[in-house]
Amino acid sequence: MKNLLILGGTGEASKLAIAAATIPDLDVQLSVAGCTSGAGNKPGVTRVGGFGGVSGLIDYLRDRYIDLLVDATHPFAAQISHHGYLAARELDIPRLMLVRPSWKELQKDNWLEVGNIQAAVDILSGNILSGESQRVFLTVGKKQLSKFSELQSKLQNIWFLIRLVEPLENNYTIPLGRIIFGKGPFSYEDELDLLSHYHIDTIVSKNSGGHATYSKIAAARELGIKVIMIDRPSLPIGKKVNTIEEVIQWLRKGEG
Numbered sequence: 001m002k003n004l005l006i007l008g009g010t011g012e013a014s015k016l017a018i019a020a021a022t023i024p025d026l027d028v029q030l031s032v033a034g035c036t037s038g039a040g041n042k043p044g045v046t047r048v049g050g051f052g053g054v055s056g057l058i059d060y061l062r063d064r065y066i067d068l069l070v071d072a073t074h075p076f077a078a079q080i081s082h083h084g085y086l087a088a089r090e091l092d093i094p095r096l097m098l099v100r101p102s103w104k105e106l107q108k109d110n111w112l113e114v115g116n117i118q119a120a121v122d123i124l125s126g127n128i129l130s131g132e133s134q135r136v137f138l139t140v141g142k143k144q145l146s147k148f149s150e151l152q153s154k155l156q157n158i159w160f161l162i163r164l165v166e167p168l169e170n171n172y173t174i175p176l177g178r179i180i181f182g183k184g185p186f187s188y189e190d191e192l193d194l195l196s197h198y199h200i201d202t203i204v205s206k207n208s209g210g211h212a213t214y215s216k217i218a219a220a221r222e223l224g225i226k227v228i229m230i231d232r233p234s235l236p237i238g239k240k241v242n243t244i245e246e247v248i249q250w251l252r253k254g255e256g
């Protein structure tokens with residue numbers, strides 16, 4: 001019997017956990033951070049919550065006799081991926097990363113690609129001053145919203161539509177505007193309606209990749225809306241694959 005730990009928090013991780021559970025002689029654990037309510041009820045999830053940094057993850061891997069580690073976290077969850085790399089290296093545990101391909105700009109897209117969230121704020125600031133961006137759709141998650149609040153307090157003539165997965169705890173600063181709730185997959189038609197209804201002229205998005213949240217990008221292309229696209233943080237070194245099938249092959253072949 002081998003013990004597999006999957007670092008999750010994505011739809012792919014849940015699907016992978018379910019698929020991997022069909023492999024004989026493999027015990028599958030799927031860990032999520034627990035950033036959203038009901039995280040423990042998602043398919044395949046067996047544990048919820050942080051490990052307590054790299055040392056906590058090392059202890060966990062050692063105490064649970066983990067033989068294989070698959071990092072199937074979101075491409076912007078850089079910290080846990082680096083922890084996974086360091087902990088697996090320390091214990092010499094085979095590790096594989098499941099990474100969605102990033103979105104690529106197509107011919108009719110109007111993207112401004114930036115390296116990180118601060119660069120997105122800086123670009124947006126220039127756009128607001130020039131009048132190019134007045135109604136902005138923010139789909140950047142909850143952690144970095146305060147940067148847009150700060151921008152708004154300096155340059156008042158900006159309105160935000162903010163999409164979140166669920167209501168936030170009180171300790172988050174959210175820019176003024178309209179908050180809507182939703183979790184992908186979003187349909188192309190609904191995204192077209194949303195962008196048109198709110199007269200959005202600019203979207204700020206992470207380059208998350210995948211299908212679930214791509215419709216807003218396709219809808220922006222159709223409507224000629226510019227997208228400030230935030231590039232992914234760098235991932236740690238190590239073997240990477242793009243599909244669940246490739247992870248299953250890796251597990252079945254015992255490449256780990």
Ligand code: NAP
Nearest residue numbers: 008009031032033050051052053073074076077078079080
């Ligand atoms: P992060 O910055 O890389 O990680 C922050 C801390 O959260 C980690 O140090 C770890 O705490 C804990 N953590 C993260 N993933 C975990 C997992 N799978 N199991 C146990 N603990 C985990 O990650 P983040 O950007 O806050 O994202 C948190 C989770 O949400 C990730 O699992 C990610 O897959 C998912 N997610 C993120 C995004 C995004 O845009 N960032 C979008 C969709 C889903 P300790 O140091 O205490 O171990």
